[in-house]
Amino acid sequence: MADLPSTPLLDTVDTPEDLRKLDPKQLRQLADELRAETISAVGSTGGHLGSGLGVVELTVAIHYVFNTPDDRLIWDVGHQCYPHKILTGRRDRIRTLRQGGGLSGFTKRSESEYDPFGAAHSSTSISAALGFAIANKLGDKPGKGIAVIGDGAMSAGMAYEAMNNAEAAGNRLVVILNDNDMSIAPPVGGLSAYLARMVSSSEYLGLRSLAKRAIRKFSRRLTAAAGKTEEFARGLVTGGTLFEELGFYYVGPIDGHNLEHLIPVLENVRDAEDGPILVHVVTKKGKGYAPAEAAADKYHGVQKFDVITGTQAKAPPGPPAYQNVFADQLIKDAEHDPRIVAITAAMPSGTGVDRFARAYPDRTFDVGIAEQHAVTFAAGLAAQGMRPFCAIYSTFLQRAYDQVVHDVAIQNLPVRFAIDRAGLVGADGATHAGSFDVTYLATLPNMVVMAAADEAELVHMTHTAVLHDSGPIALRYPRGGGTGVALPQVPQRLEIGKGRIVREGKTVAILSLGTRLAEALRAADTLEAKGLSTTVADLRFAKPLDEELIRRLLTTHEVAVTIEEGAIGGLGAHVLTMASDQGLIDAGLKLRTMRLPDLFQDQDKPELQYAEAGLNAENIVDTVLKALRYNEAVVTDGARA
Numbered sequence: 001m002a003d004l005p006s007t008p009l010l011d012t013v014d015t016p017e018d019l020r021k022l023d024p025k026q027l028r029q030l031a032d033e034l035r036a037e038t039i040s041a042v043g044s045t046g047g048h049l050g051s052g053l054g055v056v057e058l059t060v061a062i063h064y065v066f067n068t069p070d071d072r073l074i075w076d077v078g079h080q081c082y083p084h085k086i087l088t089g090r091r092d093r094i095r096t097l098r099q100g101g102g103l104s105g106f107t108k109r110s111e112s113e114y115d116p117f118g119a120a121h122s123s124t125s126i127s128a129a130l131g132f133a134i135a136n137k138l139g140d141k142p143g144k145g146i147a148v149i150g151d152g153a154m155s156a157g158m159a160y161e162a163m164n165n166a167e168a169a170g171n172r173l174v175v176i177l178n179d180n181d182m183s184i185a186p187p188v189g190g191l192s193a194y195l196a197r198m199v200s201s202s203e204y205l206g207l208r209s210l211a212k213r214a215i216r217k218f219s220r221r222l223t224a225a226a227g228k229t230e231e232f233a234r235g236l237v238t239g240g241t242l243f244e245e246l247g248f249y250y251v252g253p254i255d256g257h258n259l260e261h262l263i264p265v266l267e268n269v270r271d272a273e274d275g276p277i278l279v280h281v282v283t284k285k286g287k288g289y290a291p292a293e294a295a296a297d298k299y300h301g302v303q304k305f306d307v308i309t310g311t312q313a314k315a316p317p318g319p320p321a322y323q324n325v326f327a328d329q330l331i332k333d334a335e336h337d338p339r340i341v342a343i344t345a346a347m348p349s350g351t352g353v354d355r356f357a358r359a360y361p362d363r364t365f366d367v368g369i370a371e372q373h374a375v376t377f378a379a380g381l382a383a384q385g386m387r388p389f390c391a392i393y394s395t396f397l398q399r400a401y402d403q404v405v406h407d408v409a410i411q412n413l414p415v416r417f418a419i420d421r422a423g424l425v426g427a428d429g430a431t432h433a434g435s436f437d438v439t440y441l442a443t444l445p446n447m448v449v450m451a452a453a454d455e456a457e458l459v460h461m462t463h464t465a466v467l468h469d470s471g472p473i474a475l476r477y478p479r480g481g482g483t484g485v486a487l488p489q490v491p492q493r494l495e496i497g498k499g500r501i502v503r504e505g506k507t508v509a510i511l512s513l514g515t516r517l518a519e520a521l522r523a524a525d526t527l528e529a530k531g532l533s534t535t536v537a538d539l540r541f542a543k544p545l546d547e548e549l550i551r552r553l554l555t556t557h558e559v560a561v562t563i564e565e566g567a568i569g570g571l572g573a574h575v576l577t578m579a580s581d582q583g584l585i586d587a588g589l590k591l592r593t594m595r596l597p598d599l600f601q602d603q604d605k606p607e608l609q610y611a612e613a614g615l616n617a618e619n620i621v622d623t624v625l626k627a628l629r630y631n632e633a634v635v636t637d638g639a640r641a
């Protein structure tokens with residue numbers, strides 16, 4: 001393990017109360033030590049780094065100036081909150097970040113009173129902070145709502161819905177816009193260009209013009225306070241802003257790494273009688289760590305790394321990642337079909353859309369963090385005869401559900417949903433798990449839902465989706481690398497609603513959807529060894545079901561088990577409904593469904609998460625044996641209990 005950094009001042013600070021006892025002159029040293037500790041911790045765990053490094057000074061300043069936890073501090077997304085965790089009583093566990101049983105990589109209410117609101121999906125902070133502010137106002141309790149939101153997160157509609165409604169909070173609401181001119185990838189769109197213009201065109205005002213302007217903007221108290229400090233003067237920009245039009249007092253742009261600017265400005269904002277106030281802070285993603293500052297992604301999310309060199313641990317060479325298999329097939333299809341376009345909502349590399357963009361820049365659209373818009377935009381494209389692929393993580397597509405139903409499914413428009421990160425995702429935990437897409441999509445009329453069992457299947461499904469023009473279609477696949485099967489040279493067009501038999505048996509039927517197929521096959525080996533002849537089917541489609549195949553399996557086997565990487569209400573529920581509707585269980589068939597448990601699973605290694613979920617080969621065997629009321633010992637002898 002690398003040497004731990006020397007942090008004599010940070011060692012004296014366990015909570016913000018300790019921090020607030022320091023002399024302002026000590027804060028620079030504290031920030032430097034906090035940064036070193038953050039780098040050291042993430043070096044040993046991996047995780048989100050660049051965003052946290054960019055808000056080290058801001059974290060120190062906010063806790064120094066405001067009265068947390070009574071002032072309710074909400075970090076948007078929460079991926080930048082590691083320095084905050086270190087300062088709020090969790091330093092002793094900071095090297096457990098994102099590990100099983102350890103600290104979450106995001107803010108989490110159950111972890112600390114300094115995390116008043118859990119996050120991980122973006123752009124919720126202003127709404128939540130407004131809720132806290134209004135509740136305190138109505139309850140006559142002290143405490144503001146403070147939202148820290150990034151420029152990337154500011155691209156989502158929710159942020160504007162909240163600002164549009166914020167006036168009632170008055171000075172109880174403070175929004176700090178952390179503008180580092182980066183999302184996960186470089187930011188896109190008009191808002192980003194607007195912020196860039198504001199930053200590049202701003203001039204620091206002299207004290208006199210500040211006074212004039214401040215009289216116009218703020219109450220007398222704030223004006224008087226502001227007049228005392230040249231630093232505050234530097235923080236105000238001339239001219240109206242979009243935020244002012246929305247009813248906020250705008251302060252900024254401010255250098256977010258300069259504590260001598262930040263502290264007085266935040267003190268004035270804290271003491272302002274009017275509001276709500278938006279403070280525009282300019283920071284650098286990856287600040288203070290050369291390898292991060294130099295990286296194209298500013299070290300947004302990293303593997304464990306060597307702190308001295310910044311070299312990240314390399315994953316051992318293995319099969320290609322699912323998102324790249326998807327993108328590469330789409331690129332091949334797009335060669336012959338100019339109607340194919342790809343859409344990402346601020347996740348170009350995670351979804352493989354960056355590869356598509358390199359091949360077809362004009363046919364690629366990064367819409368920013370705007371999943372709802374992405375889906376309706378795709379619906380418009382589809383209605384006009386294009387073949388749009390909306391590549392969105394399962395968890396983030398949740399946000400666009402109404403658009404999926406209302407704009408796509410009801411109109412039966414051929415939008416293609418490439419649903420990445422389906423199933424359990426590991427270190428990001430419950431907020432990012434792709435547990436619900438089969439449930440929420442397969443319930444919709446017109447929708448076709450496919451799940452790839454391996455990367456070869458993903459090639460076929462991508463190609464099938466390209467050619468499916470009669471309505472919406474979704475293909476889902478997990479995070480990470482494939483199974484290592486050979487990729488097909490020629491992709492097949494799959495027949496919609498038709499599964500395949502992978503292994504034929506007589507007594508037990510395992511009906512698998514998605515990448516649990518490998519576990520189903522392992523289970524079949526064990527069952528065969530116990531004398532139970534086992535069929536394994538890869539259903540491929542959760543909707544429409546292959547009713548013919550399912551009926552055959554359910555009527556010719558003694559026990560049937562469905563298995564999937566999704567929550568209740570998915571494949572199992574649909575098979576059960578079909579079996580019940582068609583009277584297939586009346587004659588005594590033993591039908592069992594295996595799916596994710598009805599709880600939000602915390603972060604861990606994916607294989608341990610699946611073991612905890614009870615979706616491994618051993619669990620399948622166990623389910624079958626229990627269904628057949630076999631006694632293991634008797635089974636081994638080949639006799640029935």
Ligand SMILES: Cc1ncc(C[n+]2csc(CCOP(=O)(O)OP(=O)(O)O)c2C)c(N)n1
Nearest residue numbers: 051120121122150151152153182183184346
């Ligand atoms: C609804 C939603 N979509 C996508 C993401 C994935 N995501 C996490 S952080 C991030 C970039 C955020 O950029 P910004 O708010 O500027 O914060 P920074 O990382 O620059 O500090 C994205 C796209 C998410 N968390 N939530």
Ligand SMILES: CC(=O)[C@@H](O)[C@H](O)COP(=O)(O)O
Nearest residue numbers: 077079120301350421428479
């Ligand atoms: C914070 C956030 O939402 C993303 O950074 C997410 O952690 C990315 O996950 P992947 O690593 O699966 O792309």
Ligand SMILES: [Mg+2]
Nearest residue numbers: 150151152182
């Ligand atoms: Mg940003």
